[in-house]
Amino acid sequence: MYRVDINADLNDEDETGYVWTFLDEAREPGQIKPGAIIVAGDEDAAAVCEVIDLTPASDGTIVHLRLLPGLVEDYQALVERALAS
Amino acid sequence: MPGTSERIEERTRLRGEPPPASAALLVRGGPDSAEKLRRHAERTARAWALDGKPLFGISVFAVLDVPLDDLLRRRFTSFRVIYLPTADRLVRHEFELLPTGQRPHFTIRLQRADDSEVERLLTALGAAQPNPQYARSVVWREEG
Numbered sequence: 001m002y003r004v005d006i007n008a009d010l011n012d013e014d015e016t017g018y019v020w021t022f023l024d025e026a027r028e029p030g031q032i033k034p035g036a037i038i039v040a041g042d043e044d045a046a047a048v049c050e051v052i053d054l055t056p057a058s059d060g061t062i063v064h065l066r067l068l069p070g071l072v073e074d075y076q077a078l079v080e081r082a083l084a085s
Numbered sequence: 086m087p088g089t090s091e092r093i094e095e096r097t098r099l100r101g102e103p104p105p106a107s108a109a110l111l112v113r114g115g116p117d118s119a120e121k122l123r124r125h126a127e128r129t130a131r132a133w134a135l136d137g138k139p140l141f142g143i144s145v146f147a148v149l150d151v152p153l154d155d156l157l158r159r160r161f162t163s164f165r166v167i168y169l170p171t172a173d174r175l176v177r178h179e180f181e182l183l184p185t186g187q188r189p190h191f192t193i194r195l196q197r198a199d200d201s202e203v204e205r206l207l208t209a210l211g212a213a214q215p216n217p218q219y220a221r222s223v224v225w226r227e228e229g
Contacts, residue, residue, distance in 0.1 A: 009125040010163065011114050011144040013186045015098060022128065044116050047163040058092045058132050069222040071163060 002046035002072060005031065005038040006063065010047055018052055018064040032063055039072055040065050048075050092134035095192075100184035107173035110148040111182075111191070112156060114164030115213045119203045126198040135183070135194070142183070142192035143206065147172065149189040156189070157218035166213040178209035 005028070008021035019040065026032045036051040049065040056062075105111070122143060130139035148156055153169075161167060175182060175193060185192040195202050 009121075009128065009144060011146075012125070012129070013144065013190050015186050017187045020132075022131065025128075041163070042121065045114055045164050060131070062132060067160075067163070069162070071220055071222075074222075 001043045002039065002041065004041050004043075004046050006040045006065075007042060008040045008065065010041045010045055010067065014062075014064075016052075016064055018066055019049065020062050020064050023054060023061040023063050026063075037068070038065075046072055048072055092130075092139065093132060094137070095133045095135045095140055095183070095185060098185070100188060102184050102188070104182050104184070105147040105149065105172040105191070107171065107176075109172045110153060111145040111168075111170050111172060111175065112148065112153070112161065113143070113145045113168045113210060114161050114216070115166045115168055115210075117168070117207065117210065117213075119200070119207055122203045122206055123198050126195050126203070129192070130198070140192070141195040141198040142185075143195070144186075145182075145191050145193055147182075147189040147191055154218060157216060158221055161216060162218050162220060162222045164216050165219050167216045168210040168213055170209060170211050174211065175209050178205055180206065180209060 006026040010019055012020055014020050023029050023032055032051055034051050034053050038049055039046050040049045041047055048068045052064040052066055054061050054063055125143055126141040129142040133140040181194040183192045183194055
């Protein structure tokens with residue numbers, strides 16, 4: 001089970017080709033900035049993503065996300081490998 | 086519930102292409118539940134409108150230009166399970182497919198996203214099945 005930084009349906013794409021969701025679905029919206037690396041999705045399916053941009057729309061702000069390859073668990077292993085003494 | 090501010094009108098953004106052939110497979114990463122589908126459909130309606138009305142919708146991808154495994158490897162490696170209904174199965178359950186975003190993305194249109202419609206969509210999606218391309222991506226893993 002994942003604890004994500006921002007809730008999103010990772011199936012969702014708009015005409016940009018990026019995953020999109022609303023900024024107010026983030027646990028800490030202030031951390032969601034272009035270039036930030038975050039975990040998006042839900043408790044069952046999550047992915048590491050790069051925040052592409054934030055766009056005012058409707059009654060909120062749309063966040064575009066680029067899916068990065070690999071599982072969330074892979075990044076944990078990568079960091080542990082890199083920091084191993 | 087979706088907000089009342091102006092939404093992005095989808096009608097003028099739809100791709101000018103016919104709906105997928107009846108036998109075309111649709112892919113959706115899961116798992117889904119009625120509550121998740123409702124939440125996703127309401128998120129779509131918060132952002133988008135169709136003909137001036139909130140567009141309740143759920144995203145799928147059609148297997149059109151590349152083989153299924155290529156599409157799964159390109160887009161779905163973080164999903165343990167997937168749904169693979171045919172386009173015809175969605176239509177038989179009275180859902181409309183809108184060519185939204187970039188090909189091969191489509192939006193399954195719901196009218197209200199109420200309990201009965203969301204349950205009907207769950208039925209239309211069929212059983213979740215293991216994704217053969219789950220975790221097949223390029224981050225290096227040490228074996229053992």
